[in-house]
Amino acid sequence: MNGVHDMGGTHGHGPLHVEQDEPAFHAAWEGRVYGMVRHALRSGLFNLDEFRHAQERLPPAQYLSSGYYERWLAALELLVRETGGDIRLEVLPERQATVRFVPGDRVVARNMNPVGHTRLPRYARGKHGVVESRHGPFKLPDTHAHHLSRDWEPVYTVVFAAQEIWGEDAEAHENVSIDLWQSYLEADTI
């Protein structure tokens, strides 16, 4: 979904604040939320893609104004409400996938705007890059986040020149690597 979570290249978020000697958790409740999420994931109450998507589904103003663990708490509440706290079994197909690209291939990231979860950042869509390496196969988050069919796909590290993504004013001598599932990519025929 085209949500406020997809932040790469967006403006107006202000300066960076760096806290020195930060504790693991700033308040006791933060640690408890973290521990609860880890255990909920382990128990199978929801999967990590569903948890990420639950954060993305928070109203944009709430997403942006909440602290990190506040967002986790709200997403956990949402998923517990939706699942009723009952575990649904995941049936995974065999971990295999057809490989379409090899390192060195020129590819273009698809221009797609799904309303559901995806891990193809908006700033990469329609951009041309080069496959550097192959990983996985991993579960496709776009379906896994919705507890639908779970597809295994290879993931490719694709290197994009910063100027391809941001235009000629981009910093010279900069490249951005993004890890993209196979169905996010098409062969670059240009």
Added chain:
Amino acid sequence: MSGDDVHHPHPPTDLEARTLALESLLIEKGLLTSEAVDRVIATFEQDIGPLRGARAVAHAWVDPEFKQWLLAAPKEALTGIGIGDHQVEELVVVENTPAVHNVIVCTLCSCYPWAVLGLPPTWYKSAPYRSRVVVEPRVVLHEMGLDVPDDVEVRVWDSSADIRYMVLPERPAGTEDWSEERLAEIVTRDCMIGVAQPRVPASIS
């Protein structure tokens, strides 16, 4: 009446109350116990932190064979020096060189090798870092105190999938006769994210 603060601590804030309610519900459902949550908290407050990664970096600096192993098969190499339970599908170690400076981000959420380096710092998870470092990394790095020369390529790694990244920084000059333990002390968390370089304290160099 004195002693109120001890026996009747402040009423829970909204966030505390919601957390308590959720924990009670999940316990009731048999999905967790309070002790299990306590253990996760203790793990991150006491056991897992950047020192694990720092040990691996220092070892790679003194042992070229280990360095090649760490770059080729990071999880196996870490396990080989007693750093296990990575809780990550794939780990990739990217090496800084005189020609390339690597920096890690997750623009979509907060992906980070937390079981290897501990929990990410708040700034890593913040909107300013996530939005800016992919578009103006040199400016962000400068604000964080690191100037990358113009002729050095900046490579930003957006961890958008199930691969987690860790930077292998360059060993600073003047540390040739240092022990591995001493080397590990200058490898900070920020060095392994790629927003800092290991520094030799001025009093020594």
